[in-house]
Each structure stands twice: as structure tokens, then as C-alpha cells.
Amino acid sequence: MVRKITVNCNFNGTSQKVPFYIGNPSSESHPLGFQAKWLSSSGGQIPDEFMKSVAEVKEIAEKNKVSFEDLLCHLMTEIEAEEKKKNNNSKS
Numbered sequence: 001m002v003r004k005i006t007v008n009c010n011f012n013g014t015s016q017k018v019p020f021y022i023g024n025p026s027s028e029s030h031p032l033g034f035q036a037k038w039l040s041s042s043g044g045q046i047p048d049e050f051m052k053s054v055a056e057v058k059e060i061a062e063k064n065k066v067s068f069e070d071l072l073c074h075l076m077t078e079i080e081a082e083e084k085k086k087n088n089n090s091k092s
Helices: 034-040 048-064 068-091
Strands: 001-012 012-023
Touching: 001 068, 012 034, 012 068, 048 068
Parallel strands: none
Antiparallel strands: 001 012
8 A cells, every 4th residue: 555645855945845655665775765866856855864764664664574654654643643742732
């Protein structure tokens, strides 16, 4: 199953949300490798920290024999919920 995620990417110092599609990557390539290459041809860049984190999630999924896309989407949902909670608390 392919899942859509949205990532803030850098375009010459400007942050812009870009949709990416996550599936079951081959063991030899980075899950976002081809999409990162395409984005760079348009002047954009996926943050290095995010690329490293996605590679780590892929390794964890392979090691534990779980779906990479399910694990990544679960983690992103948890992170977004935590950020939303922090933003709501800071507004109080």
C-alpha cells in the first residue's frame, strides 16, 4: 500500500509543504531517494534530518519485520499529535 505524507521542504530558504508517496522500498535504496532527486531538480531539498530519520525507520521496520509505510505513518501521526498538543498548551 502506498501512503501520502507531507514534508516541509526548503526552496532557497523558503519552507514549503511537499507531498511524498511512501511505499515498500527496495532494500538497496532510500525510501525517498528518487523523490528527493526529482525535488532537487526543481530547486527543493528534503531536510537532511528527515531523510536520516526515514532511513532509520526503514532499518527498524526491516529488523522487526513490520511494514515500513505503516510504521512511518504511525510515527508521523504521533509526532504531529504531540506538536499539536504543544501548540495548544503554549496558547493557554
